[in-house]
Amino acid sequence: MPDQPFPSDGAISGSGTSGAMHLAASEAETLQRQQSGPFGGRASAAPQPTEPQPAAGPAERPRSLGSDAWRDLRRNPVFVISSLIIVFLVFISLWPAAIASGSPLACDLAKAQQGSAPGHPFGYDGQGCDVYTRTVYGARTSVTVGVCATLGVAVLGSVLGALAGFFGGRWDSLLSRITDIFFAIPVVLGGLVLLSVVTSNSVWPVIGFIVLLGWPQISRIARGAVITAKQNDYVQAARALGASHSRVLLRHIAPNAVAPVIVVATIALGTYIALEATLSYLGVGLKPPSVSWGIDISAASPYIRNAPHALLWPSGALAITVLAFIMLGDAVRDALDPKLR
Numbered sequence: 481m482p483d484q485p486f487p488s489d490g491a492i493s494g495s496g497t498s499g500a501m502h503l504a505a506s507e508a509e510t511l512q513r514q515q516s517g518p519f520g521g522r523a524s525a526a527p528q529p530t531e532p533q534p535a536a537g538p539a540e541r542p543r544s545l546g547s548d549a550w551r552d553l554r555r556n557p558v559f560v561i562s563s564l565i566i567v568f569l570v571f572i573s574l575w576p577a578a579i580a581s582g583s584p585l586a587c588d589l590a591k592a593q594q595g596s597a598p599g600h601p602f603g604y605d606g607q608g609c610d611v612y613t614r615t616v617y618g619a620r621t622s623v624t625v626g627v628c629a630t631l632g633v634a635v636l637g638s639v640l641g642a643l644a645g646f647f648g649g650r651w652d653s654l655l656s657r658i659t660d661i662f663f664a665i666p667v668v669l670g671g672l673v674l675l676s677v678v679t680s681n682s683v684w685p686v687i688g689f690i691v692l693l694g695w696p697q698i699s700r701i702a703r704g705a706v707i708t709a710k711q712n713d714y715v716q717a718a719r720a721l722g723a724s725h726s727r728v729l730l731r732h733i734a735p736n737a738v739a740p741v742i743v744v745a746t747i748a749l750g751t752y753i754a755l756e757a758t759l760s761y762l763g764v765g766l767k768p769p770s771v772s773w774g775i776d777i778s779a780a781s782p783y784i785r786n787a788p789h790a791l792l793w794p795s796g797a798l799a800i801t802v803l804a805f806i807m808l809g810d811a812v813r814d815a816l817d818p819k820l821r
Contacts, residue, residue, distance in 0.1 A: 549815035559811035565804040573620040580616035584609065584771045593787035605776065605790040606783045615793050618773040621766060622801060625683050625690070626753040632691035633752075634745040637698025642737070644699070645706030646729050652703070659696035667693055668758060675764040683756075686765050690752050701744050705737035712736075743813040750805030757798050773798045 553559045572579060587609040595603045602611035644655040670693055678685045709715065710733055718728050759765030760774025768775060773794040780790035 549812075552815040553811060556811050556815070558807050559815075562804045562807040562811065565800065566808065569619050569623055569801060569804070572616055573623040576616045576620060580613045582610060582613050584614045584617040585769055586610070586613075593783055593790070595789060602793045603787070603789045605780055606787065607779070611776075611790050611793050614771055614776055615773070615797050617771045618776060618794060619797065619801070621683060621770065621772045622753045622756060622798070625686055625756040626749045626805070628683075629687045629690040629694065629752045629756075630745050630749040632687065633694040633698050633748065634741060636691060637695035638702045638738075638741050640695070641699035641702030642706045642729065642734065645703035646710060646725070646733065655699065655703075659699055662693060662696040665693060667755065668762075671755075671759045672762065672764055675759060681767055681770055683766065686756055686759060689759075690755060694748065694752070697748070698741060698744060701740050702737065705740045706733055709733045709737045739816040743809060743816060746812050747806055747809030750802040750809070753805070754798070754802050 587607045588604075589608045591604045592606055592608040593604060597603070600610050600612060602615060605611050605614070640655060644652040671689055674689055674692075675685060706729075710728075715728060715732050718732050723732075756765055757772065757774035757777065760767075760772045761778040763778070765774060766772045776794040777791060777798070780787065780794070784791050
């Protein structure tokens with residue numbers, strides 16, 4: 481077997497160098513393909529700088545219950561319509577002469593029970609008084625009684641109910657028994673008994689009577705709201721930090737318990753206006769020469785067949801006023817009640 485010639489050292493060295501060069505070339509080509517873009521272009525080694533993003537603004541503050549309620553009320557047509565009616569009633573109560581000329585006490589028996597005439601669109605009542613003028617001036621009495629009585633009932637009932645619900649114990653039991661006694665008194669019958677001995681012809685005896693018999697309802701509502709609010713965690717935390725009773729009640733409980741009181745008081749305002757008209761109709765509320773829708777309805781009742789206009793106009797004004805305040809209370813209740821959202 482012939483001897484195979486062995487490669488020389490130079491040949492071995494040359495072939496090793498050539499293989500290394502081919503390997504380096506292939507690796508460089510592979511690296512170049514990896515760095516190439518999807519369309520054969522050279523991919524950039526470093527990422528391109530992006531445009532600066534605008535800095536984030538401050539976080540929007542969460543809306544409170546009052547702001548959410550006001551937003552809902554503005555979109556509620558019932559609230560808008562009732563508010564416009566109430567604003568008009570307040571305007572004519574403050575400045576009745578702006579839309580009604582003449583005096584509501586100026587009467588002419590020669591025109592008694594006559595229908596509408598130029599300058600007197602509602603006609604005349606049984607005494608010859610202008611029904612339109614008396615209807616306009618009667619709004620002042622009704623609005624005054626309703627607003628003042630509601631404020632008195634809300635303040636007295638809220639204070640007593642909040643104290644009873646916050647402290648509890650004997651005070652709560654005593655107030656509960658007192659409210660039960662007042663709830664047992666019929667409102668109209670109580671008015672007939674109490675106001676029959678009053679000789680004053682102003683609105684204040686009627687307002688005082690409504691406050692006397694109306695505060696237990698607000699007191700019950702305020703008591704329940706305070707009992708519910710004082711069990712919340714933030715109230716317990718305030719007590720643990722050493723807050724006084726007055727601070728806990730005024731700063732933490734009262735703002736969260738006032739919504740039910742506002743709703744009930746708003747609805748009750750229309751009820752108090754109707755109650756004043758009822759008492760005046762029965763002769764124990766306001767008395768002539770005071771101008772009141774209840775007085776006009778009572779005076780026009782015997783002439784309903786001959787002069788129905790004298791009864792319908794003050795009755796319609798009373799019904800619209802009561803309905804406006806009840807509608808306003810319903811709208812406020814829907815806005816302040818989170819469960820109805």
